[in-house]
Amino acid sequence: MASLLFRLGRFSFRHKWWVIAAWVAAMVLVVSLVSALQPKFSKDFELPGTDSGDAMTTMQQYFPAANEEQEQSSTSILVQAPDGLAEHTAEIDKLVTSLKQLPDLRDAASIVNPLSVPGEASAQVLSEDGKVGLIQVKQTTEVMDLEITDKEAFVDIITEHRVGGLNVEATGSLMSVAEDGGTAEMLGFGVAFIVMIVFFGALVAALIPLITGVFAVVITIMLLTLGTEFLDINESATGIVTMLGIAVSIDYALFIVSRYRSEVARGGSREDAVGRAVGTAGSAVVFAGLTVIIAVVALMVIGLPFVTQMGAGAGIAVGLAVLAAITFIPALLGAFGRFAFTPKIPWIKHAEDSEDTDTNGVRFGRAIVSKPIPFIIAGLALLIVAAIPMSKMELGMSTTTQDENKALALLAEGFGKGINGPLLVTVRNADGDVSAAADKAVAHIKTLDDVANARTLSWVGNGTDPKNPNAGADTALISIIPNSGPSDQETHELMEQIRDYKNEVSAAGGTMHVGGLTAILSDMSDKLDKALIPYLIVVVGLAFLIMVGVFRSLWVPLIGTIGFIFSVVAAFGATVAVFQEGWFGLIDDTMPLLSFLPIFLIGVVFGLAMDYQVFMLTRVREEYIHGMTAKEAIIAGYRHGARVVSSAALIMISVFAAFMLAPDTTSKMLGFAMAIAVFFDAIIIRMIVVPAVIALLGDRAWGLPKWLDKLVVDFDIEGGAVRNNGLENLPGDETSPAKAGAPA
Incomplete structure (x- = not known):
């Protein structure tokens, strides 16, 4: 050597x-x-060979639109006021108007003042005490294509509208763009x-x-x-x-x-x-x-x-x-x-x-x-x-940045810690109608303690009729919002409780997997x-x-x-x-x-x-x-x-x-x-x-x-074979001669 x-x-x-x-x-x-070539790195966290990996594979194959939506930019804006959002309707309307100017919006009409959402749907965007509201901004831009300039422009918008006692924070795709x-x-x-x-x-x-x-x-x-x-x-x-x-x-x-x-x-x-x-x-x-x-x-x-x-x-x-x-x-x-x-x-x-x-x-x-x-x-x-x-x-x-911590705190305060980390359950019947297995899975999940959206929980099928996707579906997708946060032990226990019900779903003709980013992590x-x-x-x-x-x-x-x-x-x-x-x-x-x-x-x-x-x-x-x-x-x-x-x-x-x-x-x-x-x-x-x-x-x-x-090879890491190479014939050199056969 x-x-x-x-x-x-x-x-x-x-x-x-x-x-x-x-x-x-x-x-x-x-x-x-x-x-x-301009190649791009991936941000996927899929785990092949795991239950969550199987769930995401099922989604990719049978719910391509939902899977594609997950790959596109989605950002949550939290508005909060100690005296109640009702006192800040005008400020929120101005914020909504500015957000609608963002590029590549999937549906600008869906960006609304949470105070204007009627009926039961308001519970999903407005806290019970009326102090925290949620505005969703979804774009067709893939998360990987977002640039730091997109984040800077977005941050300028939410900063501009922190006026009159209205607190505005955000979490999601635009906020997670890495800085230069x-x-x-x-x-x-x-x-x-x-x-x-x-x-x-x-x-x-x-x-x-x-x-x-x-x-x-x-x-x-x-x-x-x-x-x-x-x-x-x-x-x-x-x-x-x-x-x-x-x-x-x-x-x-x-x-x-x-x-x-x-x-x-x-x-x-x-x-x-x-x-x-x-x-x-x-x-x-x-x-x-x-x-x-x-x-x-x-x-x-x-x-x-x-x-x-x-x-x-x-x-x-x-x-x-x-x-x-x-x-x-x-x-x-x-x-x-x-x-x-x-x-x-x-x-x-x-x-x-x-x-x-x-x-x-x-x-x-x-x-x-x-x-x-x-x-x-x-x-x-x-x-x-x-x-x-x-x-x-x-x-x-955790996949969030420090910039998102204030928004996550408001999200937990207004809607529970689990809203930002849903569990995505897939149920598939390879032989035909998935309805019996999916209904059984939903009925059981509703009885579990840590489910925040039990009252409204339902399944969505992959049927061909856009108005009734459950008709003739062989695969179902269930979105479950836990009460606890994505990294909490209670959420992990909920995930395992759902998985423990696999045999019963299988008896009804379905194969069940639990996925989503929370399950993957x-x-x-x-x-x-x-x-x-x-x-x-x-x-x-x-x-x-x-x-x-x-x-x-x-x-x-x-x-x-x-x-x-x-x-x-x-x-x-x-x-x-x-x-x-x-x-x-x-x-x-x-x-x-x-x-x-x-x-x-x-x-x-x-x-x-x-x-x-x-x-x-x-x-x-x-x-x-x-x-x-x-x-x-x-x-x-x-x-x-x-x-x-x-x-x-x-x-x-x-x-x-x-x-x-x-x-x-x-x-x-x-x-x-x-x-x-x-x-x-x-x-x-x-x-x-x-x-x-x-x-x-x-x-x-x-x-x-x-x-x-006798068994260990002598690698001569001390360099004994070359220790004195080039020094042998120097006048006055007192070092020991180089080993015979060493390169000159």
Whole structure:
């Protein structure tokens, strides 16, 4: 492995312009294809193989008009006045007039003042106390085609009509349009650039990782976008790709460039220095990247399409980051040549590695090696305290943005929490008339406690007569409004109560399924819960085997894995404290943790944890097998690795934390959770607890039982085969000779 990477790094350095041109051509090609084809991401949340997925398939086939309507824009406007809406008829009429000017309205006549709706129908648009009204705006525009300008124009309308004590809020399609992105990414890049300037003490070297990061992420996003031409890819896949792609690209580049600087200082040609850097640090990058790829791609075991897509996209991003680190970075170093570490910034201390200077990392390493037990206790105690709020953790799914929270509160106040999350029940009789089965289903559902529209509940058939669609229908659709909210446990119980009646409906000749977005999200949470243990077994098992091969040790992978458990549990606790319990006032509206957050955080953070394990401890093992004692090797690891790992972690934390500026809740929560998880794992576990435990173990930490040692392949991740390539004949060189047969 080391010899192969040595040759690859040196080849990329020698043929720098060809390699750079290849990367530029790849980016231009994918960007051009996306520009020409204009592919679109999906926003579907269907779950094949689930009851809700079967219900939505039935709707698509037998109620195409209703299914098409669901894909088109639908926005609910809530009007509210403490003194009653009757006192604000004129203001509401003006609002209705303005709303009728919106483009692509399906039926402008349906946009009416809720005070003007007669009879029983008024209960659907006017609250019992007359203080809250509902106005529905439906457009023929597909939700995916809505743009930020549509939202801005709509928001201007409702803002203009908040006059005379009338409160106007909205929720739905127009309010859920994502704002233009880029702020979080730019902030993350900015912080990363500053950290790398401090790390290298030079501007050019700090710029190189950013270049490779941009290329890897842009190419990945463009490839995913192109994939929508052939596959149904959810737009949620792009968020994690951007977050993870930027972070690991910069981290891996940082590791290679810092090792290159050390190798240049040792002497020999820059070409050989690049080869040695890629052959040593590059080996660690390859295996670190492999653990991350395993962790994110293994998300496919969950069986949720959008999660599989997120994992696959993240895996591609990490793979490109590794490829860029071992080819693009050497080419850029060759292009900049002797100017790679210029201009130097004189007031930044310890910007370069030194074998005789006591850096803060070295002093900290000595402190841990001399008294490891207090550091172990303090580090684990901090994580245990952070984990305490996890005992209150609640999971849920929400597709709304913070802009909609006020409208949702008014909706719940006036019409109940469930009106915005109906359950859609389908009943089908493949042999003919569905009436008996549908009537039986409706009669039973009316008796259930949590049904808000029991009095008016009925079914609609797919018959050919528009005036009487139930005549001759073989499929029925029932819309049920729960009293409780979409993410409430009571709604989930109602859904299961309806499903429990399947056998009785089947006896009447019908097949029943419960669908709708609420049911889909509930089924999604259920699948995530069931997949957690198999996922952990796959990810931890495969990564553990890789780590055994990397470190040729059982103790080091075991310690790292146990440490990860502490860090991820602490991350859960901190996320619950901030987002669910509202600590520190970082968010305005508290919410349950997203249902897919635990399993996704476990996957991503485990991969990143093994990254830092590899970055920190490969140098420790390298020094140990070349003659240092176990404790001396740990100190040497701090000398060469502490600055790299701490800088890489700070960059990763900054990139993730910047996503708290994103407008959508998913990005905010994922960004915070991953940022705090990286802090706990990289700083507390990898930089403090793991080295302290290894210091206690001493020589026992390194090595395998004889029987296992014969079975494990020697990947030479320390780069012993190339450690001194190009240095053999230098005058005054005191390093050990290169191994026979190593490439020159």
